[in-house]
Amino acid sequence: MRKMLYPSQNMKNSCISIFFILSGIAFSCFLGCEKKDRLTANTFQFAINPPAAAVVKGQAQTLKAQGVSPGGVAAADAEWSVSSTAGALNTQFGPQVILQANTLGDVMVTATWNGMTATSQIAIVTYIPSASTFDVYTDELPTESGLDPDIFVLGLTLTTFSSGYVAQGNEAQRASNTVNGDNWGVTLDKTAGAPVTTKDLSSFSGGNLKFAVRLVNRTLGGGESLDVRIESAVGGPPGYVPLGAGHGFSGASLEWQEITVPITAFPGVDLSQVEIPFRIQVTTGSSLTFDIDAIRWQL
Secondary structure: OOOOOOOOHHHHHHHHHHHHHHHHHHHHHHHHHHHHHHHHHHHOEEEEEOOEEEEEOOOEEEEEEEEEEOOEEEEOOEEEEEOOOOEEEOOOEEOEEEEEEOOOEEEEEEEEEOOEEEEEEEEEEOOOOOOOEEEEEOOOOOOOOOOEOEEEEEOOEEEEEOOOOOOOOOOEEEEEEEOOOOEEEEEOEOOOOOOOOOEOOHHHOOOEEEEEEEEOOOOOOOOOEEEEEEEEOOOOOOOOEEOOHHHOOOOOOOOOEEEEEEHHHOOOOOHHHEEEEEEEEEEOOOOEEEEEEEEEEEO
């Protein structure tokens, strides 16, 4: 008679130990892989470089789609789109695109790759302050030591607003309830004391008075205009210069427009003693609302 063989208690314990060891290894591997997956998901990023930028109208900005992880940065072959006709892309596919800044406005560029999306906020502006400009109004008045700047208003209502797109910075000036002859401007001599506070801007004699303007409530009719001038502390003020197509202005547009008026259009002004570097007046038959931003003298 064959004797049945049964495993000893030690063998049983060994098998049980091996089972739990193997199970522990498998469970540890599971946790390790899961942790690795979570780590990868939490540390990998898909982004556009740069994520935001200000681009001067007429210029271009290169945007790159990138995958970023602890191991480094790699180009991503993305699909691209743009939110506004203010900017145009040179292609819809690839690791990078070139955005052409066509008109003033905000543009959102979106890249899609492997089910993920990234965006870049682009502000198309009229200019970026530099050493070649004298900033008259760009969210704030000139801060140069020795000047006493202020905004003056004659007749109309002038308010600062910061909602929606502005041509430069975060704020702009809105003139409303205007009637014929109303005007506002910036003086460098707030107290109007003696001696008069002025700024020598003779180095800009070959430059331009530049600013952005937007008609808000309506377009201009026949015989209506927006007129600008500058003034020095000596001599009588020159006549106003009506804005026209040669300055980049259309009375039929309700979009932001970039205006350029040559300083030579203001003969007789002593540029070594400028007291009022900007004044704008309305010639209109009925109430007009318009916005002004990014006022500067520029070479």
